[in-house]
Amino acid sequence: MTRVAVYGTGSWGTAFAMVLADAGCDVTLWGRRAELVDAVNTRRRNPDYLPDVELPAAVRATTDPAEAARGARFTVLAVPSQTLRGNLREWAPVLERDTVLVSLMKGVELGTTERMSEVMAEVADAGPERVAVLSGPNLAKEIAARQPAASVVACRDETVARGLQAACHTPYFRPYTNTDVVGCELGGAVKNVIALAVGIADGMGLGDNAKASLITRGLAETTRLGLAMGAEAHTFAGLAGMGDLVATCSSPLSRNHTFGTNLGRGMTLEETVAVTRETAEGVKSCRSVLDLARKHGTEVPITETVVGIVHGGVPPMVALKELMSRSAKAEGA
Numbered sequence: 001m002t003r004v005a006v007y008g009t010g011s012w013g014t015a016f017a018m019v020l021a022d023a024g025c026d027v028t029l030w031g032r033r034a035e036l037v038d039a040v041n042t043r044r045r046n047p048d049y050l051p052d053v054e055l056p057a058a059v060r061a062t063t064d065p066a067e068a069a070r071g072a073r074f075t076v077l078a079v080p081s082q083t084l085r086g087n088l089r090e091w092a093p094v095l096e097r098d099t100v101l102v103s104l105m106k107g108v109e110l111g112t113t114e115r116m117s118e119v120m121a122e123v124a125d126a127g128p129e130r131v132a133v134l135s136g137p138n139l140a141k142e143i144a145a146r147q148p149a150a151s152v153v154a155c156r157d158e159t160v161a162r163g164l165q166a167a168c169h170t171p172y173f174r175p176y177t178n179t180d181v182v183g184c185e186l187g188g189a190v191k192n193v194i195a196l197a198v199g200i201a202d203g204m205g206l207g208d209n210a211k212a213s214l215i216t217r218g219l220a221e222t223t224r225l226g227l228a229m230g231a232e233a234h235t236f237a238g239l240a241g242m243g244d245l246v247a248t249c250s251s252p253l254s255r256n257h258t259f260g261t262n263l264g265r266g267m268t269l270e271e272t273v274a275v276t277r278e279t280a281e282g283v284k285s286c287r288s289v290l291d292l293a294r295k296h297g298t299e300v301p302i303t304e305t306v307v308g309i310v311h312g313g314v315p316p317m318v319a320l321k322e323l324m325s326r327s328a329k330a331e332g333a
């Protein structure tokens with residue numbers, strides 16, 4: 001039986017632990033808080049993040065990182081992007097030497113502008129054959145309800161990607177393989193920023209034309225940045241690009257979309273943060289995505305607009321006018 005360690009007992013870590021168990025793996029979840037770990041072990045519940053879901057018996061939990069790591073072929077990381085480096089520094093000494101690190105995270109590190117796979121490779125001293133990412137239209141609450149979804153598992157080593165694919169393939173969760181790690185990660189991180197923009201537009205009362213335009217031009221700027229970073233164009237037309245963008249920008253379950261809607265309705269950043277319990281990665285990552293784009297000399301006008309609204313205090317209506325009055329361009333430019 002394949003042993004898997006999942007670090008992070010939030011919505012996605014817990015839901016994906018369930019997917020792995022349903023696919024036949026033996027899963028140990030690492031959690032920070034003893035009460036939550038205890039609830040998983042004794043009541044088969046995660047009352048804080050997925051209270052209505054009964055977890056399979058093959059999912060156990062622990063607060064001990066070494067116990068979670070023992071014998072794990074895959075080590076899945078599902079903590080907020082901005083805490084990964086610090087967390088992994090603590091866990092790296094106890095991980096199995098040959099374990100494959102799998103990122104579920106959709107963010108870019110502030111300051112370094114590193115993708116999560118880069119942080120993982122650096123901190124755990126892992127080669128590309130030990131670093132994988134999973135990304136796609138995967139709203140945790142739908143998956144926890146075993147509603148059908150497809151996803152992408154990406155690793156530079158295709159054999160490793162196939163191994164991970166087999167480890168998480170269930171009747172309701174269909175993973176495809178890809179070797180374009182950069183494209184899959186970037187698709188996941190930037191769609192959170194575009195979902196903020198769409199949420200803001202929804203909150204302002206703008207219509208479906210505005211939404212479709214933001215999604216489409218959002219995909220254009222994601223692809224432009226991705227190509228400059230060495231990603232492959234077709235990845236952005238796939239599940240980790242278009243797929244995730246559509247799911248996140250249209251679902252009320254998305255934390256990023258909801259965060260944006262609250263801002264668009266006129267809440268301040270502080271008020272919006274106060275009512276957001278879970279991780280909305282785009283709020284921080286919009287700045288690192290913008291930094292990344294500047295490093296690569298690419299234009300990301302929607303991301304720039306989101307940074308202006310979220311961190312620069314620009315009123316959404318002013319930001320909209322600026323976005324609409326940029327110099328006219330050819331669509332493929």
Ligand SMILES: NC(=O)C1=CN([C@@H]2O[C@H](COP(=O)(O)OP(=O)(O)OC[C@H]3O[C@@H](n4cnc5c(N)ncnc54)[C@H](O)[C@@H]3O)[C@@H](O)[C@H]2O)C=CC1
Nearest residue numbers: 009010011012013078079083104105106138139140278279
């Ligand atoms: N929830 C979803 O639908 C999906 C989420 N993701 C991505 O997965 C990642 C994790 O997201 P969620 O599980 O949804 O977030 P969440 O907010 O539900 O849970 C985050 C988890 O990290 C823990 N945590 C917070 N600060 C920490 C720290 N300093 N050290 C260690 N642990 C800490 C929390 O206790 C919690 O267990 C994010 O990058 C998100 O973008 C990706 C696909 C779907």
Ligand SMILES: O=C(CO)COP(=O)(O)O
Nearest residue numbers: 136137138139254255256
């Ligand atoms: O990544 C997600 C769906 O694929 C979840 O999006 P949110 O983090 O906005 O909830």
